[in-house]
Amino acid sequence: MDMMLTTTETVPGREIAHCIGLVKGSTVRSKHIGSDIVAGLRNIVGGEVKEYASLLTGAREQAIDRMKSEARLLGADAVVAVRLETSTITHAASEVMAYGTAVKLV
Numbered sequence: 001m002d003m004m005l006t007t008t009e010t011v012p013g014r015e016i017a018h019c020i021g022l023v024k025g026s027t028v029r030s031k032h033i034g035s036d037i038v039a040g041l042r043n044i045v046g047g048e049v050k051e052y053a054s055l056l057t058g059a060r061e062q063a064i065d066r067m068k069s070e071a072r073l074l075g076a077d078a079v080v081a082v083r084l085e086t087s088t089i090t091h092a093a094s095e096v097m098a099y100g101t102a103v104k105l106v
Contacts (some may be wrong), residue, residue, distance in 0.1 A: 003071055004079070005064070006010075006079075007081065009080055011105060016080070017103075020075065020076050021101065022099065022101060023071045025064060025097070028098040029056075029058070029093065053103045056086075057096075060084060063098040076103060081101050082098065084096065
């Protein structure tokens with residue numbers, strides 16, 4: 001069974017046996033100079049900046065995968081209260097972090 005993730009404090013229809021603790025996963029991504037140039041041009045004419053959207057989508061998926069891996073190592077069945085945060089490390093790099101509470105279900 002795949003790791004269950006929820007943004008709520010419970011898993012609908014399931015009972016939490018006990019909390020294992022905080023789990024997290026993060027990644028730091030930087031922009032590729034080619035993508036940055038294309039995104040700059042797109043910024044002039046307007047519209048979605050697909051190069052950055054793709055970069056952030058990949059970063060979110062990797063951060064969530066790393067959080068799930070940590071939860072699995074601890075023997076969790078699910079992660080509740082999942083949250084995502086982003087922060088700027090430098091002008092050209094950002095961190096995406098996923099975190100939540102690993103739990104064992106009944």
